[in-house]
Amino acid sequence: MKKKFIFIVLIVCVYIIAINRKNITVDDEGINKIIEENVFNYINNNINYDYEFNNFYLLFDEYNLNTSNFVQLFSFFKEKDYEYRIIEIIPYVNPTYINLFSKKSFLFYTEDLYFIVNKFLEDYKKTHYTYERNATINNICIKMVKINTANKYIKEFLTINNNIKYRKPIEKKFRTL
Numbered sequence: 001m002k003k004k005f006i007f008i009v010l011i012v013c014v015y016i017i018a019i020n021r022k023n024i025t026v027d028d029e030g031i032n033k034i035i036e037e038n039v040f041n042y043i044n045n046n047i048n049y050d051y052e053f054n055n056f057y058l059l060f061d062e063y064n065l066n067t068s069n070f071v072q073l074f075s076f077f078k079e080k081d082y083e084y085r086i087i088e089i090i091p092y093v094n095p096t097y098i099n100l101f102s103k104k105s106f107l108f109y110t111e112d113l114y115f116i117v118n119k120f121l122e123d124y125k126k127t128h129y130t131y132e133r134n135a136t137i138n139n140i141c142i143k144m145v146k147i148n149t150a151n152k153y154i155k156e157f158l159t160i161n162n163n164i165k166y167r168k169p170i171e172k173k174f175r176t177l
Contacts, residue, residue, distance in 0.1 A: 050152035055087065058145045059165040059174045065142040067121055071113040076157055077149065078113070084149035085109050089120050092141040100131050 065073060077084040089106045104127050108116050125137050146169075147154070158166060158177045165174035 051150050053148055053150050055146060055148050055169050056154050056166050058147060060142060062163040067117050067140045070117050074113055082153040084111055084147055086116050086147055088146040089142055090144040091124060092143045
């Protein structure tokens with residue numbers, strides 16, 4: 001008796017949901033507008049404390065970041081006299097060397113950009129040379145940077161560099177402004 005009752009209630013619920021569901025058709029422009037509104041709502045709701053400091057992962061898929069232009073890009077914070085710390089650099093790794101770099105972290109907690117680049121190059125070369133002694137490494141592509149800064153500063157940085165994706169450590173997906 002209970003099983004029949006539960007089954008009937010389930011069917012009624014599914015029927016009610018099916019009747020109340022609206023068919024929405026949206027063109028590409030409408031989808032882009034919905035996505036844009038959701039992103040701005042997300043930013044306003046989740047990055048609403050302008051001077052609260054957080055860690056952010058910055059993904060450089062479309063922006064070609066490497067050790068040659070690293071200082072130039074992140075000097076934005078220095079020029080504006082914004083407080084920030086570079087915490088970690090994650091390089092692009094050739095699949096041949098994936099095991100070599102899988103457990104290697106390039107950690108920093110400083111705002112001295114020249115120190116970061118030099119230390120990163122030094123550590124990367126040490127790790128790489130354990131596998132291949134004769135390699136010449138001059139410029140390393142950077143996949144991701146973990147930075148600690150205020151929400152207001154990162155918003156301004158990402159507005160200027162709109163092809164850089166970001167996420168907080170607790171989030172799973174990267175997004176752009």
